[in-house]
Amino acid sequence: MTAKPAILTTAFLGLALVSTATYTLAKPETFKMVYGSPESKVSSVPYKGAYVEGGDVVTALPEIKKVPNAKTHNVRLDLTHKTVEIDDGVQLEGWTFGDSIPGPTVHVRQGDKVIFTMTNRSGDDAKVTFPMPHSIDFHSAMVNPLDKYRTIGAGQTITFEWTANYPGVFMYHCGTPMLLHHMIMGMYGAVVVDPVGGYPDKVDREYVIVQSELYTKPKDPKNPNLLVSDVESAIKKSPSHVLFNGRVNSLVNNPLKAKPGERVRLYVMNVGPTDTSSFHVVGTIFDKVYLDGNPNNLLRGMQTVLLGSSNGAVVEFVVPESGKFAIVDHEFADASLGAVGFVDATDGKGPKASH
Ligand code: CU
Numbered sequence: 149m150t151a152k153p154a155i156l157t158t159a160f161l162g163l164a165l166v167s168t169a170t171y172t173l174a175k176p177e178t179f180k181m182v183y184g185s186p187e188s189k190v191s192s193v194p195y196k197g198a199y200v201e202g203g204d205v206v207t208a209l210p211e212i213k214k215v216p217n218a219k220t221h222n223v224r225l226d227l228t229h230k231t232v233e234i235d236d237g238v239q240l241e242g243w244t245f246g247d248s249i250p251g252p253t254v255h256v257r258q259g260d261k262v263i264f265t266m267t268n269r270s271g272d273d274a275k276v277t278f279p280m281p282h283s284i285d286f287h288s289a290m291v292n293p294l295d296k297y298r299t300i301g302a303g304q305t306i307t308f309e310w311t312a313n314y315p316g317v318f319m320y321h322c323g324t325p326m327l328l329h330h331m332i333m334g335m336y337g338a339v340v341v342d343p344v345g346g347y348p349d350k351v352d353r354e355y356v357i358v359q360s361e362l363y364t365k366p367k368d369p370k371n372p373n374l375l376v377s378d379v380e381s382a383i384k385k386s387p388s389h390v391l392f393n394g395r396v397n398s399l400v401n402n403p404l405k406a407k408p409g410e411r412v413r414l415y416v417m418n419v420g421p422t423d424t425s426s427f428h429v430v431g432t433i434f435d436k437v438y439l440d441g442n443p444n445n446l447l448r449g450m451q452t453v454l455l456g457s458s459n460g461a462v463v464e465f466v467v468p469e470s471g472k473f474a475i476v477d478h479e480f481a482d483a484s485l486g487a488v489g490f491v492d493a494t495d496g497k498g499p500k501a502s503h
């Protein structure tokens with residue numbers, strides 16, 4: 149009886165020694181965080197210029213460009229009410245950032261400052277739903293939401309700044325009540341923040357994918373091709389569409405191009421507003437996944453990455469050979485509602501075989 153505790157103690161000490169030997173402390177954070185920013189400014193000076201400003205910092209999905217070297221970026225995403233095409237011949241009366249659903253991608257570097265401006269132009273087009281108050285909430289920022297994410301009325305402009313403290317793939321969205329309603333109208337987009345010095349691996353291709361659900365019904369039962377958002381089905385979590393980049397078959401009709409042997413990086417953002425995404429690419433394995441896009445959150449050899457509503461990820465994989473590689477939400481109800489696309493690595497020669 150007396151030997152047993154001794155053996156246990158020895159075993160415990162052994163484990164302790166092993167764990168001491170293999171455990172390395174994370175490097176201390178050397179990056180200088182910037183918390184908060186000056187108070188936002190709201191004005192009613194009329195503005196009729198471009199809906200989107202920011203040069204290479206702001207791109208339409210699925211494109212992403214190199215971040216310019218400047219440390220401060222002026223970005224504008226104006227609010228509009230617009231009828232957008234979500235499928236061939238099918239229109240949705242939506243609300244937008246930057247006149248598109250999803251809104252454009254904002255791409256900066258860790259430590260950069262964004263001077264953001266947004267004019268509520270929801271009253272500009274009287275043909276589409278009446279003007280509404282709106283706001284913006286950047287998940288990539290650390291600021292007082294009561295100030296920076298305040299709601300502005302039609303005709304008003306808000307300007308505020310934020311600094312990108314953390315690298316990653318973040319979302320922005322309208323935060324005006326009823327938030328679910330504003331989300332299902334299309335008010336969201338992605339922010340990509342490169343780590344200082346960039347992500348560890350060199351890649352050949354980079355694309356942005358934003359997944360979202362739509363909850364719609366025909367505006368007029370006699371015309372199934374003009375849709376409006378349906379809060380009732382959104383509360384029941386019963387989507388009519390689950391989309392990559394805002395359109396049925398957007399990445400089927402315009403697949404992401406790659407070549408055999410290339411390393412591809414996808415910046416994936418699941419905006420929800422309610423559903424998860426089991427993000428998967430058929431025919432390859434994710435060599436590296438950075439949860440929420442932070443290089444400290446590294447996972448290796450992943451078949452699927454699970455993204456909650458408002459989770460993002462950087463996903464990297466090698467294209468193993470010539471072929472077409474389906475991108476799906478592996479929750480197949482979602483895939484059958486539209487969350488499907490392709491990485492096309494056939495060099496335009498078409499698939500080698502079909503099932
Ligand atoms: Cu809104």
Ligand code: CU
Pocket residue numbers: 285287321458
């Ligand atoms: Cu949010």
